[in-house]
Each structure stands twice: as structure tokens, then as C-alpha cells.
Amino acid sequence: MRAEECLYISNTSLTTLPDTGQKIPGEGNISLKKMTAAQLRQLRKDVDVALGxxxxxxxxxxxxxxxxxxxxxxxxxxxxxxxxxxxxxxxxRQNTGTPAI
Known part of the structure; x- marks a missing residue:
């Protein structure tokens, strides 16, 4: 699943879409704890693009x-x-009778 699609991060896992409660298609939950630093950086970039x-x-x-x-x-x-x-x-504009200073 690409980050341009809706992702919901809950308890360090990508699980369901927040608005619909639908499960994210694919191989089930994606554990953020099991992702490499490079994968997490790419996910952050993808989320930043999707957010923008x-x-x-x-x-x-x-x-x-x-x-x-x-x-x-x-x-x-x-x-x-x-x-x-x-x-x-x-x-x-209505004149209030007060001169402007």
C-alpha cells in the first residue's frame, strides 16, 4: 500500500482506515517496530507527500x-x-460627526 492512500497508525501498527474502519488490504498489520530505519524514513516521506x-x-x-x-x-x-x-x-461609510485625527 502506498502512503498516498489513507493510513492509520495505531499502537505502532498500520491497521485500519480511521473514517471507515476498513482493514488495510495486504499482508495484515504492518508493524512499525519491525521496519528498518530506511523503511521508516521512506514511510515518513510518503506520509509527508500524502499529507501535503x-x-x-x-x-x-x-x-x-x-x-x-x-x-x-x-x-x-x-x-x-x-x-x-x-x-x-x-x-x-457613515459620517459619525467625529473628525478624523
């Missing part, structure tokens, strides 16, 4: 969900962030 890919995908999914939510109200994410995209009319 997962974080990028999660960010992309979050942006898409936020854009969809803003769109339901007729706004863009830029509108909500205060960067007008020309779609919404920003409210003018």
Missing part, C-alpha cells in the same frame, strides 16, 4: 464550499473579504 496532497485538497474543497455558500446570497468570496469584485455595492 490532502491539505491542498481540503483547502480546495473548503474554498468551493465557501464560494457556494456566498453565491447563495449573491456574493463572491472577494466581496466577503472586502475586495469588491463589482458584483455587490459596498455600503458607504
Amino acid at each position: 496532497a490532502r491539505q491542498r485538497q481540503d483547502l480546495s474543497d473548503a474554498k468551493a464550499a465557501a464560494e457556494a455558500a456566498a453565491g447563495k446570497f449573491g456574493f463572491s468570496l472577494a466581496d466577503l473579504a472586502g475586495k469588491s469584485s463589482g458584483r455587490a455595492n459596498p455600503r458607504p
Whole structure:
């Protein structure tokens, strides 16, 4: 199994997927204690790559969900962030009568 796939490390063994409880296919549990230092370093690199890919995908999914939510109200994410995209009319500032210093 490649690290790009979901791995769950529990009690120093790779056993099941956390979200589904599915057992990892292959030769059963993989004991981290039985792995060589080189294998553990490679696993760490593979996990780092998989983690980076997962974080990028999660960010992309979050942006898409936020854009969809803003769109339901007729706004863009830029509108909500205060960067007008020309779609919404920003409210003018009200004069409070206090002079600016």
C-alpha cells in the first residue's frame, strides 16, 4: 500500500482506515517496530507527500464550499473579504460627526 492512500497508525501498527474502519488490504498489520530505519524514513516521506496532497485538497474543497455558500446570497468570496469584485455595492461609510485625527 502506498502512503498516498489513507493510513492509520495505531499502537505502532498500520491497521485500519480511521473514517471507515476498513482493514488495510495486504499482508495484515504492518508493524512499525519491525521496519528498518530506511523503511521508516521512506514511510515518513510518503506520509509527508500524502499529507501535503490532502491539505491542498481540503483547502480546495473548503474554498468551493465557501464560494457556494456566498453565491447563495449573491456574493463572491472577494466581496466577503472586502475586495469588491463589482458584483455587490459596498455600503458607504457613515459620517459619525467625529473628525478624523
